[in-house]
Amino acid sequence: MITRRVLLKKLTGLPLVGGLFGAGVFTHNSALAYPQRRDYFKELGVRTFINAAGTYTFMTGCLMRPEVLEAYNYASNEFVILDDLQDKVGERIASLLHCEAATITSGAASAITLGTAGILSGMDGEKVIQIPDLTGMKSEVIMQKSHRIGYAHAIRNCGVKIVEIETRKELEKAINKKTAMLWFFNGNNFVGEIRDEEFVEIARKHGIPTFNDCAADVPPVENLWKYTDMGFDLVTFSGGKGLRGPQSGGLLLGKKKYIQAARLHAAPRGNTVGRGMKVNKEEVLGMLATVESYLSRDHKKDWALWEMQIKMIHDAAASVPGVVPEIHVPKVANHVPSLRLSWDQDKIKMTPEDLRQKLREGHPSIETIGGSDAVGITTWMMQPGQERIVASRIKEILETG
Numbered sequence: 001m002i003t004r005r006v007l008l009k010k011l012t013g014l015p016l017v018g019g020l021f022g023a024g025v026f027t028h029n030s031a032l033a034y035p036q037r038r039d040y041f042k043e044l045g046v047r048t049f050i051n052a053a054g055t056y057t058f059m060t061g062c063l064m065r066p067e068v069l070e071a072y073n074y075a076s077n078e079f080v081i082l083d084d085l086q087d088k089v090g091e092r093i094a095s096l097l098h099c100e101a102a103t104i105t106s107g108a109a110s111a112i113t114l115g116t117a118g119i120l121s122g123m124d125g126e127k128v129i130q131i132p133d134l135t136g137m138k139s140e141v142i143m144q145k146s147h148r149i150g151y152a153h154a155i156r157n158c159g160v161k162i163v164e165i166e167t168r169k170e171l172e173k174a175i176n177k178k179t180a181m182l183w184f185f186n187g188n189n190f191v192g193e194i195r196d197e198e199f200v201e202i203a204r205k206h207g208i209p210t211f212n213d214c215a216a217d218v219p220p221v222e223n224l225w226k227y228t229d230m231g232f233d234l235v236t237f238s239g240g241k242g243l244r245g246p247q248s249g250g251l252l253l254g255k256k257k258y259i260q261a262a263r264l265h266a267a268p269r270g271n272t273v274g275r276g277m278k279v280n281k282e283e284v285l286g287m288l289a290t291v292e293s294y295l296s297r298d299h300k301k302d303w304a305l306w307e308m309q310i311k312m313i314h315d316a317a318a319s320v321p322g323v324v325p326e327i328h329v330p331k332v333a334n335h336v337p338s339l340r341l342s343w344d345q346d347k348i349k350m351t352p353e354d355l356r357q358k359l360r361e362g363h364p365s366i367e368t369i370g371g372s373d374a375v376g377i378t379t380w381m382m383q384p385g386q387e388r389i390v391a392s393r394i395k396e397i398l399e400t401g
Contacts, residue, residue, distance in 0.1 A: 049365035051381040061240035061247035071289035101259035108215035110277040111236035111252040112154035118262030132159030138180035144192035147185035187333035245290025309379035309387035316391035322347030
């Protein structure tokens with residue numbers, strides 16, 4: 001018979017990496033709670049990793065919180081009418097986030113397509129079916145050149161022509177009878193010449209609706225209502241980033257008339273541009289639990305934890321001669337304590353890509369980000385305790401090369 005003392009002794013004798021964190025013992029879906037659970041990823045030969053990078057889609061975003069999983073699982077055991085659920089969840093979220101209306105989408109990119117389509121069609125059922133053929137409809141969306149990123153394709157799904165501008169003068173000159181919407185990418189708020197408040201002011205002056213893509217812009221929590229309060233007609237947030245909800249969920253917030261019109265393009269309706277962007281009952285309810293959970297968190301406590309974790313990794317790296325670690329917080333998008341690691345390559349004979357590769361190939365695997373000049377690290381998607389592993393591995397690799 002194995003007593004608790006013997007078991008603890010055996011556990012403490014295991015290598016920290018493989019014995020505890022590598023097996024996922026201390027995750028919120030603890031192996032201690034589910035000793036017989038099936039290890040699907042191991043069966044499939046898909047390697048898991050410590051996420052020291054952030055909420056990137058190609059890294060599967062975030063880990064959902066337990067209360068989100070509870071709502072998700074609850075919804076999987078019942079049938080409801082999808083529109084009824086969307087109505088009620090939308091009303092609840094709108095009241096929580098201080099906006100006129102809200103709906104759940106299959107991610108932020110889906111919200112962009114549905115919101116654009118809603119602005120183009122209004123409540124006209126024939127126009128809903130007609131999109132992406134915009135004959136007889138407004139057909140242009142204006143954005144700053146510096147704001148045109150890959151996600152702008154979600155706008156082009158609706159058949160519109162994107163008009164790029166750089167200055168206020170160019171924006172006002174570009175507005176014409178074909179202009180349907182002005183689109184703003186919040187992550188580049190400090191890149192373009194026209195900032196958010198001025199952008200809204202120009203749009204109001206000309207009576208043109210505005211859309212702000214804030215997919216990665218929580219924290220801070222206040223952003224969830226900051227931009228609708230500012231006057232943007234539509235705003236979207238990703239569910240699977242800082243909110244810690246379903247990766248395939250998103251929020252579309254804003255003016256009721258545009259949210260209602262956007263819903264005409266979404267499932268369960270079939271003959272629409274958004275039919276393939278289906279969101280199921282589990283994700284709809286999961287997103288409600290996500291918002292409620294996020295709003296109830298002690299955000300100061302979360303921030304203090306992230307600061308402590310990033311400082312630990314910073315100090316471990318700084319102890320290696322030649323390493324220059326820099327703690328910073330991006331102004332917008334992934335606004336969390338972050339670490340930028342660079343070093344004197346005459347003293348440490350490796351490139352940032354070499355370090356990233358060694359971290360990736362080690363056990364456990366660790367994913368980071370960065371370019372040719374530095375390695376980027378965040379801790380907000382780590383499980384508690386994983387920061388120690390990351391700190392130790394970075395120090396070890398930089399010291400030994």
